[in-house]
Amino acid sequence: MxxxxxxxxxxxxxxxxxxxxxxxxxxxxxxxxxxxxxxxxxxxxxxxxxxxxxxxxSKKEVLLYTGLINVSAGEQLTYDLSGGFLDHLVSLNPLEGNASRTDLKLYTGLYLTDNPDDPNHEYTYASRIKIIASIDDEKLDVVLMNREAFDAFSQNGYLCNLEELLRDAESLTRTEWEPYLAANTVILEDNADEVLQDSSLKYQAVTEEYPMGLNVSQAGVFRQAGFEDDVYLGVLKNSPRMEMAVEYIRYLCLLP
Structure with missing residues (x-):
């Protein structure tokens, strides 16, 4: 038909x-x-x-952005730094907590070093770009780093004053966090550009020192990680999630 x-x-x-x-x-x-x-x-x-x-x-709410800079974490520590914290939040408030709808972003494999002989030196440029972009986008709240990275973050003025931040936290007492405080120096202004153009000039800088980190190598969940060198925790100055960062510090470093 x-x-x-x-x-x-x-x-x-x-x-x-x-x-x-x-x-x-x-x-x-x-x-x-x-x-x-x-x-x-x-x-x-x-x-x-x-x-x-x-x-x-199905979109998950990211509660915190954390980065490991010049630090490697094993399987257990990686869980403690991410999923373990989400489980901790649920335990604090089972009625409101929902681990399936929340997330913690953990950046790994980031390296900052000026040493050309360092085996991770080739990753420095890409890491630097990613770190700066994350800071500008307010998608980096807490960093765990070695001394070299701690110095770099401090000198650039990225880290907040942890003494002031933790002093105002109702969930923490001064005796809990004060032993871990680590001061460092921020460069407010210098003549580095002029020195590059004229090597006869002497480098000069205006600096300020204050507690920018916590030495967490032997604190809380880090005790069993087996770090040979010091590991520092810092909170980004422009983080919009300061309260969550404080709870993260309490969970990582101060809970038994």
Whole structure:
């Protein structure tokens, strides 16, 4: 049976009874042949809407962004730094906590060094770009680092005054965190550019020193990590998640 070219003509010609006589497969084929384009558009549209809705529903809220700079963590410590903290938050408030809807972003494999003989020196440039971008986007709150990285973050003025931050935290007492305080120096201004142009000039700088980190090598969850060198914890000055950073410090360093 040959079908008319358009369905409206098909009915106008009084052939409705012939349409009714078609089986289901023939009707589907007819509709698809003449309406495949709008059907395809509708399917794509529904897919996009569904995909966006699913992404919105399943999207996790990032509670904290943490970075390991010149520090490597084993499997257990990696869990403690990420999933363990989310479980800790749920234990604090089981009614509101939801580990399946929240996340902690842990940046690993980041290295900062000026030593060309360091085996990780080749990763320094890429790491520096990623760190600066994360700081500018306010997607880096807490950093764990060795002394070289601690000096670099401090000198650039990235780290907040931890004594002031923790002093105002109601959940912590001074005797808990004061033994771990580590001071460092921020360079407020210097003549480094002039020295590069004229080597006869003497380098001069205006600096300020204050507690920018905690030496956490032997504190809390880090005791079993087996670090041979000191590891420092710092909080980024522009972090919009200061309260969560304080709770992170309490969980990592001060809980038994």
């Amino acid at each position: 040959r079908l008319p070219e358009r369905k409206d003509v098909f009915f106008k010609n009084g052939l409705k009874e012939q349409w009714d006589s078609l089986n289901g497969k023939q009707k589907v084929q007819y509709v698809w042949d003449y309406y495949k384009f709008p059907i395809t558009v509708c399917i794509i549209f529904l897919y996009i809407i569904g995909y966006m809705a699913y992404g919105h529903i």
